[in-house]
Amino acid sequence: MGLFDCFGAFDYCTHETSAQTHEIPTKNVRLFSYYSLRSATRLFHPSNRIGRGGFGVVYKGVLRDETQVAIKALSAGSKQGIKEFLTELATISKIRHPNLVQLLGCCVEGDHRILVYEYMENNSLHTALLGSYSKRAELDWSKRAAICLGTAKGLAFLHEDAEPGIVHRDIKASNVLLDEDFLPKIGDFGLAKLFPDNVTHVSTRVAGTVGYLAPEYALLGQLTKKADVYSFGVLILEITSGRSSSKAVFGEELYVLLEWTWKLFKEGRLLDVVDPDLVDYTEDQITRFMKVALFCTQAASQQRPDMKQVVKMLSTDVTLNEKLLTEPGLFRPKSSSKSEGDSFRFSSHSDKGKECVTQPTTPTNLEHSTTDMIPR
Incomplete structure (x- = not known):
């Protein structure tokens, strides 16, 4: 299954995500598999690295449908369980404004916590x-x-x-x-x-x-x-x-x-x-x-x-x-x-x-x- 197939509701990519997320309602948060995000960033290659902040490193990624995205690999472990983590992300994803970067989805497999955002062409x-x-x-x-x-x-x-x-x-x-x-x-x-x-x-x-x-x-x-x-x-x-x-x-x-x-x-x-x-x-x-x-x-x-x-x-x-x-x-x-x-x-x-x-x-x-x- 490719990344494009996983770019949707949880039910469409259950077998590629951690079993721990089973039956967790994701609402507005789309779940990506770790494998698909590795592919989108060419194994998180340094040449695709576009930034680093207090929460992690950001990479440019390209989805199967050629959509460009920004993929942030969070560097610090969350203090919350998966359910609580997804609940917070669901809240963030509902906040929409022309002057706010849109959160598209995330990956919560194993210890991986990765966020997927819209890509901004002119960087920061x-x-x-x-x-x-x-x-x-x-x-x-x-x-x-x-x-x-x-x-x-x-x-x-x-x-x-x-x-x-x-x-x-x-x-x-x-x-x-x-x-x-x-x-x-x-x-x-x-x-x-x-x-x-x-x-x-x-x-x-x-x-x-x-x-x-x-x-x-x-x-x-x-x-x-x-x-x-x-x-x-x-x-x-x-x-x-x-x-x-x-x-x-x-x-x-x-x-x-x-x-x-x-x-x-x-x-x-x-x-x-x-x-x-x-x-x-x-x-x-x-x-x-x-x-x-x-x-x-x-x-x-x-x-x-x-x-x-x-x-x-x-x-x-x-x-x-x-x-x-x-x-x-x-x-x-x-x-x-x-x-x-x-x-x-x-x-x-x-x-x-x-x-x-x-x-x-x-x-x-x-x-x-x-x-x-x-x-x-």
Whole structure:
């Protein structure tokens, strides 16, 4: 039996899947045999490897009907049994939105846990924008603005409209995938519930994505929607600047991207952040996008807008109330030494080097107007 024959409901490929899955209702989750996925990836050949994340390695695969798919071999063992695992996947597979990567099916044979997704022709935003020059795509401002807005819409859907609502936990450039028209789609949503807390790189190697992590999440473990909002704000700055939040440093003080943006904002030089490769853009629009990023990355989580507000601020020509904008927060390793690699301090531009946590404040209730957008 080939892969095409197995690409359907459980009943059509029972004899090629583990006997343990017998009589488990799969609803929207299509089951693939391990043999068929090995064939689709040419035995998971390294040449078909297209990415790696906290949950596993991703390979390009081709089905019997020539449909291209992305096959993610999960690297960590699930804490759940097969029934519970499939139940979670059934929930994820029902979540549909134009800006979310669609889960097509899975394999649950023996110790194998493999997910099958729709294939995205232009890989990840990280590759297209921040990767090696040979792999980068030509992303003009119109494409970048559309990527910002589409990603915001996908995240707003996860937070407010998905049932149940989902906090992504790892919004970053490598988890925003691009289709053939550079339409952005968020990947890896909902997967955190499939694994113990100590098996993803978010919890064991915070330094790996420290540039995206909200202070209250990295320091205190407070995981809310506003942690995703913070990460999205950092992502906007990467898209507008063409620079990595975790690698690029600026000035004699070696500011990271968020610190540098805040400094230039206070000096009235925000346009200096813009990627020099961008030559055709509207200054008011790109400036508004960067200010939205600063609203999203404020140290106190209560001061950040929700994602539906973010969508409105990005999609309409509003004037932002900058008087409400407060300083961003971020983490830096105390030391680069291995022994202190998991130790972080909260810092900001004005308090660089001090160990502190900004106490959340409650934003003042102020009215909106048609021209004055007040994130709160």
